[in-house]
Amino acid sequence: MNGNGKLDQARCGEIFDQIRKMASGTNVEVTITGGRSALTRFANNSITQNVSEESCEVSVRVQLGGRTARATTNRFDRESLRRVLQEAEALARVQEENPELQAMLSSREQTSAAVVNRYCEETAAMGASERADRVAAMVEVAQRDGLNSAGTFSCGESFQALFNSRGVERWHRETMAQASVTMQAEDSSGWQKQNYTSARLLNARTLAEVAAEKASRSAHPVELEPGEFTVILEPSAVVDLIGFLAADFSGLALLEQRSCLNERLGTRLFGENITIQDDVLHPGQNGPVFDGEGVARQRLKLVERGKVCDVAMARGTAARIAKSELAQKIDRVRATGHGLGLPNEIGEMPVNLVFEVAPGAAKTVPEMIEATERGLLVTRLWYIREVDPYEKILTGMTRDGTFLVENGKVGKGIRNFRFNQSVLEMLRQMLDVSEPVRACGEEAFDMVAPAMRVGGFRFTEVTRF
């Protein structure tokens, strides 16, 4: 096999068997990932780049007692497979023993992972011509409105297989289609982005229409003095802010005292209207239902009514926490199925965040606007970076559609602001929330998130456009 981005589960199993036999008794874990993806990119109302890629790789982890290492190749001939096995062994052999390294997951420990169907044949089969049709639809909207459009339409399929010599076997495949569009007017712009596991759910023209309306409505932006504002953050803006919290809900981050949840577990850190789960099985989610060691992903109630309840734990992290003072602060110390492939520096991370809203509590964005005497409506945020890791102060810019809201109505577009805002504080100051939807930004992984109305959001500077 070489170059086939469409390996099936049986063929992956054969490759694993080949490596297992070469390993002659050494504990091995084999992860095979691959797929096909294609992306059509446009700017200035023309396709400017159009790419397709097919790739596949096999990653071999060996474990020699308390030592482990990994080697990866995209070549599947027998000699290459033997070479990566030997490279992984060589990397492991020279290490000192880590007495806390867990034995590989065994089939007896392997809990059954739910079966999800995230594969759409029609999406997998899309070609360059269909992608060009979707792009043409977005460009047509721009040309109709006298705007300059830029964006992408992409689609693809991917798979992941995981096996180990203790009998664990996992398989996942899914498809993905995504559209993103920026509409530019003379001194304003608008943006939209969405993705789904099925292209049937994705309406590129509708996204283009919304982006075009934002560009037109924000024309001739006015400059405001920076300061604290009530903001209505659309779901994409929420996603990109909340994504910076995910790595803090890691057991290893707590053990290493690099999490903003240090000494805050069990406290009511956020407002009572904040409940966040990690739920890979949610219909608005995607991704494999097992982690980097093959552990089935469990649903985690990370935050319930503002209280930090749980964190993600890889197997090794759970074992270390069980022996630490942290064990007293976590209700159930166990491997949660969020570990990254070993060895790694991060430990684990929840990546399937889902916000929950109490029945009857959700407001629509128009209702949030109506309830706002003076504030800002924010389409998206840009270049967000962490300023302070413990207070979780983030900085970044507004972009592509920021509006003044006055007396319950959306008014003029404004010049873009820089913010410096603690996300912890933001989640204490949430005034209203919408029904969560699958949403994507540019800085974080996709999640099921609401629009939010937040009081006292801190803008510190204004830029020139």
Place this chain on the structure above:
Amino acid sequence: MRKIGEWALEMAVARGASLAEARIVSDRTRALGTRNGRVATASENESLGVGIRVLAEGGWGFAATQDLTQEGVESCAALAVEIARASARVRQEPVQLVDEPPAVKEWSSPCEIDPFEVPIEESLELLRKVDAALRSVEGVTLAETNMLFRRHEQWFYNSEGSSIHQTRTVTGAGMAAHAFEGETIQTRSYPNSFGGQYQTRGYELVAELRLLENAERVARECVQLLKAPQCPEGTRDLVLDSSQLGLQIHESIGHPIELDRVLGYEANFAGTSFLTLDKLYTLRYGSELVNVVADARPEHGPGLGTFAFDDEGVQAQCVPIITEGRFEGYLSSRETAGQIGRGRSGGNMRADGWTRTPIVRMTNVSILPGEKPLSFEELIGSTDDGIYMETNRSWSIDDKRYNFQFGCEIGWEIKGGKLARMVRNPSYSGITTEFWNSMDAICDRRHWTLWGTPNCGKGQPEQTMGTGHGAAPARFRQVKIGGAYGS
């Protein structure tokens, strides 16, 4: 490899491509790292494949495969042409390229000690010692070390007759100490954040970095930051160390001069640029001390942007960007150079491996050192009241590259020409051209370092690229300090 190139080019041309390129890339990476005394990273990675880019009917197409059989390569080339024809359906004008003479060349970056030949146990032993030295300082809650080696070998062929074989070896190493106490987490990295220093050279870099000799100092500074006062807010003179100035160049000069951004190609993701075409040769970008070049030539130094030819076969060049403060040049490609009337590409097209198509990228975008002798001590000594900041902690800039804000790991107040008390959480912000026009001093070549930024993200699908930035400590007058935490 030549045969693979021929299969690709012949099929693409037979299917109607007016230009075809095949880049066969072999990548090998080794990553090693420790965390609190334990091995946290130990991995080898290799990858081999071909990326085929074609022009057909005035549209671009690109396809990549790791199937290097004749059937696999020809099928990939045919797909690239099919994609190009689809691109041509949605275009206002056909793509046009400026000429580039075909080149036949073999080139390897200088590498005194092959990092892949250094015994793994030797590298790990050094990291373990550094890790232990960091943790020997009371108060350190997390010690991290890492090394990264990469060998990138590429065969480039195009239908115009080019045949270029290049091998680049990259080495990187660094460490960081973290401490948590009360209500603050502090970090000190060495020799830079993002994992340390990276250059296009061999293992000889590791010895020069003197990791072990600096570990305890770095760890002590980290713990001292826990008790240090907050950096005061206000407008002050600012002195930056060379690594932070390197990132300042990257964000507020390197990105805005990318011609694809200027022409709108990146409007949906990376953004556009305030450097519209009317500003070429007219904008006073910085003070007269600001001289910046984009130099990919090996004689500039072993930067992450050093090569012999770019990824569309254009020879490495030194492009003047800012000369005595005046804006003079963009980073360009064969497509974008022609759009502004240039006769030749600046040689700035780079791709992240065989799976990605080349895009306009920084090479080594460096500020030249001061011509007048000026040591770091003299720079501080001539500053009456200001803040000195070292090592980047956070970085953010708007999508036209105007308004920026940076945070650094550590700062010291400067009082009467001397470094005074340490301050924590220092940050500064400003508008790009105002900031560079406020630069009134830069140290000479003795203090100039060619830093490597290994993690520059751009493009859709996103590509990660290493860029080089030579810089020396410099002073900026009356900069806004501390706004990130301020009122």
